[in-house]
Amino acid sequence: MKTRRTILASLATAASAIAMLAVSGAAHAEGLKIGFSQVTLQSPFYVQLKTGAEAAAKASGDTLVFLDANGDVSKQNNDIQDLITQGVNAIIINPVNPEAVAPSLEAAAAAGIPVITVDRPVTGGKVAAHVGRDNKAMGKLVGEAVVAKLKADGITGAKIIEIQGDAGGAVMMDRRDGFHAAIEGSGHAITEGPYAEYIRANAVTAMQDLLQANSDVKVVYAHNDDMALGAMQVLKENGRDDVLIAGVDGLSEALETMAAGGQYVATALNDPQYLGDVTIQVAREAAAGKTVPAFVDAGTALVTPDNVGQFPHAALFAEYRPQILDK
Known part of the structure; x- marks a missing residue:
């Protein structure tokens, strides 16, 4: 059985080997390769989160490498190692377990690749930002x-x-x-x-x-x-x-x-497509070496019978997209 130290060592070795590749060209933040390790696609919310991220990446001319952990912590760590090896410019993680991805966070840091968590935060490790809601x-x-x-x-x-x-x-x-x-x-x-x-x-x-x-x-x-x-x-x-x-x-x-x-x-309200959009924007900023807030709140609002007509809801989730990032 692999110990945490063994996992860390193997991840760090792979990370350091491609560290220069990962940061090359990131300063201009154009045509980026962004990795996204998703906890699961068994939830409609997470499917819509993926859709929003894909649309935002495409609009920016970026490539999104999406991997589904399917609720498996070991698979998620392996997926993140794969993204590091591919030399992505930034990694988005929706963690299966907030503690178990720690080796991957350390490996990404060793490679100079910024990590952004989305929806679910982690409990430790170096993360450029968390994008979610309160x-x-x-x-x-x-x-x-x-x-x-x-x-x-x-x-x-x-x-x-x-x-x-x-x-x-x-x-x-x-x-x-x-x-x-x-x-x-x-x-x-x-x-x-x-x-x-x-x-x-x-x-x-x-x-x-x-x-x-x-x-x-x-x-x-x-x-x-x-x-x-x-x-x-x-x-x-x-x-x-x-x-x-x-x-x-x-x-x-x-x-x-x-x-x-x-x-x-x-x-x-918890619009997942907008959450994906904002996460890509934050990942691009982090890949460019810019300082991003530790927590980016994508915003919410209360819906009751009195105001339900104010919110578009033709899609699977109601739309709520406040301007939260400077353009």
């Missing part, structure tokens, strides 16, 4: 909207079921903590449900059990809209149109449901 703020926005709706409906002491994302994930923890902060002191109580891995089918199964054990539920909050819609399916099948639903991500289906009226009361 998931804690997103959870809090949705929580505040839920509290406001309950107050408007005259409901006190409501039981809120929370369907969670992935165990130990940074996004999960932020969306949980932000929502909890908004609910705290409101008189309502949160019952934490299982981790459904952001997958609708898992949320359907979870909600079937949760509803049996919590018939007095008044609100279901899920860490993404896909799970929230799965929970809503179960509630409707059981004639529970009285239960409020809230999610995160701005899935267009959620906005359509909200616009039609009924129980879907809040989501926070």
Whole structure:
């Protein structure tokens, strides 16, 4: 079995051998080769993130070398080593595990290749920038909207079921903590449900059990809209149109449901195509040797039935593209 030291040594050797190649021509940042190691393509969000990055790279005349780790940490480290060997000018990483990519970060640094993380941050190592959104703020926005709706409906002491994302994930923890902060002191109580891995089918199964054990539920909050819609399916099948639903991500289906009226009361926008676009812009800046912010926030906004018509949602996810980088 390879130790971390062995992995580091092999990665660093490959990195140092092509270090000059990696930085050659980067100062002009024209026609770059940008590597992108994606955690998975099993999520519609990550498919759209890839689409946005590809479109932005093409528009800039760059080449995007995209590799899918398919949720495998070892494959992701091997993929990043491959990108280093190819002499890319910058590497974008959406990490499978925030700690396990540390050897790859060190190897990229040894090669002089800037690394930009997207959506999921890492816990250590040299990274030029992280591009994402403030998931804690997103959870809090949705929580505040839920509290406001309950107050408007005259409901006190409501039981809120929370369907969670992935165990130990940074996004999960932020969306949980932000929502909890908004609910705290409101008189309502949160019952934490299982981790459904952001997958609708898992949320359907979870909600079937949760509803049996919590018939007095008044609100279901899920860490993404896909799970929230799965929970809503179960509630409707059981004639529970009285239960409020809230999610995160701005899935267009959620906005359509909200616009039609009924129980879907809040989501926070998380346009993945724009996230991909911004990440390519940051990668180009870093490859040119320019200083980039440690955290680039691609922006969010709360959507409720009152403002749902303000946000275009013809694509899979609603569009929200504030100008956050200087042109």
